[in-house]
Amino acid sequence: MTARLLDGKALAEKIQDRLKVEIAELQPDRGRAPGLAVLMVGDNPASAAYVRNKERACERLGMVSFGQHLPATATQAELTAIIHQLNADPNVDGILVQLPLPEGLDGNALLLEIDPDKDADGLHPANLGRLVRGEPCLRSCTPAGVMEILRDGGIDPAGKKAVVVGRSILVGKPIALMLLEANATVTIAHSRTPDLAAVCREADILVAAVGRPLMIGPDYIKPGATVIDVGINRITDQTGKGKLVGDVDFDRLLDVAGAITPVPGGVGPMTVTMLLANTVESYRRRLA
Ligand SMILES: Nc1nc(=O)c2c([nH]1)NC[C@@H]1CN(c3ccc(C(=O)N[C@@H](CCC(=O)O)C(=O)O)cc3)C=[N+]21
Ligand SMILES: [Mg+2]
Numbered sequence: 001m002t003a004r005l006l007d008g009k010a011l012a013e014k015i016q017d018r019l020k021v022e023i024a025e026l027q028p029d030r031g032r033a034p035g036l037a038v039l040m041v042g043d044n045p046a047s048a049a050y051v052r053n054k055e056r057a058c059e060r061l062g063m064v065s066f067g068q069h070l071p072a073t074a075t076q077a078e079l080t081a082i083i084h085q086l087n088a089d090p091n092v093d094g095i096l097v098q099l100p101l102p103e104g105l106d107g108n109a110l111l112l113e114i115d116p117d118k119d120a121d122g123l124h125p126a127n128l129g130r131l132v133r134g135e136p137c138l139r140s141c142t143p144a145g146v147m148e149i150l151r152d153g154g155i156d157p158a159g160k161k162a163v164v165v166g167r168s169i170l171v172g173k174p175i176a177l178m179l180l181e182a183n184a185t186v187t188i189a190h191s192r193t194p195d196l197a198a199v200c201r202e203a204d205i206l207v208a209a210v211g212r213p214l215m216i217g218p219d220y221i222k223p224g225a226t227v228i229d230v231g232i233n234r235i236t237d238q239t240g241k242g243k244l245v246g247d248v249d250f251d252r253l254l255d256v257a258g259a260i261t262p263v264p265g266g267v268g269p270m271t272v273t274m275l276l277a278n279t280v281e282s283y284r285r286r287l288a
Pocket of ligand 2: 096166190191210
C-alpha cells in the first residue's frame, strides 16, 4: 500500500483562490485593498527569495505589499520606529519581520512592538497567550497550515494520539496546542526524549519539526499513521546538487505511512498562504 499524498501546494492554491474572491468582494465597500508590510533587514539570499514570494503572492491576490528593505546596518531603534509607523498606518493590516535578522538585532524585542492585531505571523506573545487560552487570535502560520492540511485531508485529530517532535515557539509548541484544541491526545517529544522512535511509533498523527534532514525513518512510524513534515532543509546530494528535503525520509515512508506531506509542496506553501489569510482576516476585522 502506498501512502496518500497530502498536497499542500494544491491546497494553498485553492485557499489563495478563495482569498482572491473574498478580497475582490470586500474591497468596493472598504475602499482599499488589504495591505501586508514585510520588513526585511540585510541581504540573506534565502530571506530575499521568501520575501519576493510573499510579495508576488500579495499581488496575485489583489493585496498591497509594503516592502521595507533595510541594510544590515539598520539599528534596533530605526526598526522599532518603522514598526510603530506601520502600526499607525491605516492601510496596513499585517506586519511581519522576516527572520532571521542580521547579527546584533533583537528579533524578539521587535516582535513585541508589533500591534498584536496586525501580527500576521501570529508570533506576538499576546497572540500566543490567546492560543493557550483557547481564544480567537491571529494564529502562527506554519501550525495553522498544518491544521488546514489535516482538515482538507479528512483527518480529524479528535481521539487520536498525536506526537509532535520539536518544541520551538515557532512551530512545535503552537502545533501541539492546536492539536490539543482539536481533541487529540498530544505528546511533545524532542532531542532529549528517550527512545524517540518508540514514542513516535505510538502516533496516529506524527508532526516532525526538528530541522534535521531525513531523520524520521520507517522505524518511527506506526503503519497507517499520518505524517506531517514541517522540515525545510537544504542539502547537497551525492552528485553535488543542492536539494530541498524535510525531516522525514519520505521515500522510505511511502510503504508505511497512511498519509504524508511531501517536501517541497507540503507544509511550506501553506505557511505563506496562512500569512495571507491572517492579513485578510485582520483587514476584515479592522473594517468590520
Ligand atoms: N517572520 C517570518 N515568518 C516566517 O514564516 C518565516 C520567516 N520569518 N523566516 C523564514 C521561515 C521559512 N519559511 C518558509 C515559508 C515557505 C516555504 C515554502 O514555501 N517552501 C516551498 C519550497 C520553496 C523553495 O524551493 O525554497 C515548499 O516547501 O514547497 C519555506 C519556508 C517561512 N519563514
Ligand atoms: Mg529540539
